[in-house]
Amino acid sequence: MNIRRPRPPDPGNPATPALAVRAEGLTVVRGTRKVLKGLDFAVPPGRITGLLGPSGCGKSTLMRSIVGTQAKVTGTLDVLGLPAGDPALRSRIGYVTQAPSVYDDLTVRQNLDYFAAILDPGRAAAERRRAHVTSAIADVDLVSHADALAGNLSGGQRSRVSLAVALLGTPELLVLDEPTVGLDPVLRRDLWTLFHAIAADRGATLLVSSHVMDEAERCHRLLLMREGEILADGTPDALRTRTASETVEAAFLRLVDEASAASPAATAQGKEPVR
Numbered sequence: 393m394n395i396r397r398p399r400p401p402d403p404g405n406p407a408t409p410a411l412a413v414r415a416e417g418l419t420v421v422r423g424t425r426k427v428l429k430g431l432d433f434a435v436p437p438g439r440i441t442g443l444l445g446p447s448g449c450g451k452s453t454l455m456r457s458i459v460g461t462q463a464k465v466t467g468t469l470d471v472l473g474l475p476a477g478d479p480a481l482r483s484r485i486g487y488v489t490q491a492p493s494v495y496d497d498l499t500v501r502q503n504l505d506y507f508a509a510i511l512d513p514g515r516a517a518a519e520r521r522r523a524h525v526t527s528a529i530a531d532v533d534l535v536s537h538a539d540a541l542a543g544n545l546s547g548g549q550r551s552r553v554s555l556a557v558a559l560l561g562t563p564e565l566l567v568l569d570e571p572t573v574g575l576d577p578v579l580r581r582d583l584w585t586l587f588h589a590i591a592a593d594r595g596a597t598l599l600v601s602s603h604v605m606d607e608a609e610r611c612h613r614l615l616l617m618r619e620g621e622i623l624a625d626g627t628p629d630a631l632r633t634r635t636a637s638e639t640v641e642a643a644f645l646r647l648v649d650e651a652s653a654a655s656p657a658a659t660a661q662g663k664e665p666v667r
């Protein structure tokens with residue numbers, strides 16, 4: 393894989409925020425329900441932070457809040473040193489939603505050309521756009537499919553086209569909502585290798601959600617969520633040690649039990665299995 397433009401974070405540079413994301417009392421209401429309940433957490437720059445928790449716990453809502461597409465967000469939410477949703481963040485964040493957003497009747501390269509033209513318009517930028525598109529296709533290992541129609545690709549290949557679109561602007565923060573869901577183990581491993589290369593070579597920050605606990609072991613740091621709250625925050629090692637557990641999944645279950653013991657009423661409302 394070919395990762396362009398190394399840009400490691402420079403803690404001495406005042407333009408490099410000390411934290412990629414900082415939330416205090418972050419609350420989101422959807423419909424009549426409070427789906428994020430006063431979250432306090434931080435995401436360090438240049439690392440891969442996994443956002444893990446059962447289906448429906450609020451991972452997508454949290455990601456939408458960070459990228460600025462979620463309504464009814466209150467509390468403090470700073471992203472790359474600016475309030476979430478600030479227009480200056482648009483070109484600095486790459487966001488991949490759960491459903492791959494690609495045009496089936498265009499080839500892989502045409503999809504990327506289209507999005508590159510939106511990001512970096514004008515005839516003068518044509519050469520630069522072409523280079524970025526070629527690079528992004530190589531980053532996600534789709535060179536051999538560059539001229540295939542997106543509609544003829546497998547689910548995993550389409551996900552990688554979406555990821556390539558997100559990589560186009562060389563974002564400082566990549567927010568990836570369940571990027572490996574439904575992929576086979578080899579593809580999942582390859583994607584995680586790519587995520588690590590992006591963090592290491594570019595100094596980018598990655599926030600990656602998953603409800604599959606074994607993916608936790610691949611992250612530098614974890615935010616474990618449950619029912620709209622952050623259950624724990626730390627490295628996989630620290631979480632395992634703190635709970636005397638062998639795996640992050642066992643640590644998660646122990647933390648759920650601890651939280652339930654602390655507030656039994658909350659537990660009665662549906663404990664979802666961790667898949």
Ligand SMILES: Nc1ncnc2c1ncn2[C@@H]1O[C@H](COP(=O)(O)OP(=O)(O)OP(=O)(O)O)[C@@H](O)[C@H]1O
Nearest residue numbers: 422423425427446447448449450451452453454603
């Ligand atoms: N448009 C909506 N209106 C009202 N409630 C919603 C809406 N969308 C989601 N919710 C609720 O918000 C809660 C959090 O949903 P969210 O999609 O953030 O969870 P998630 O952890 O990403 O789930 P999954 O892993 O299944 O994608 C859920 O209980 C869901 O029912």
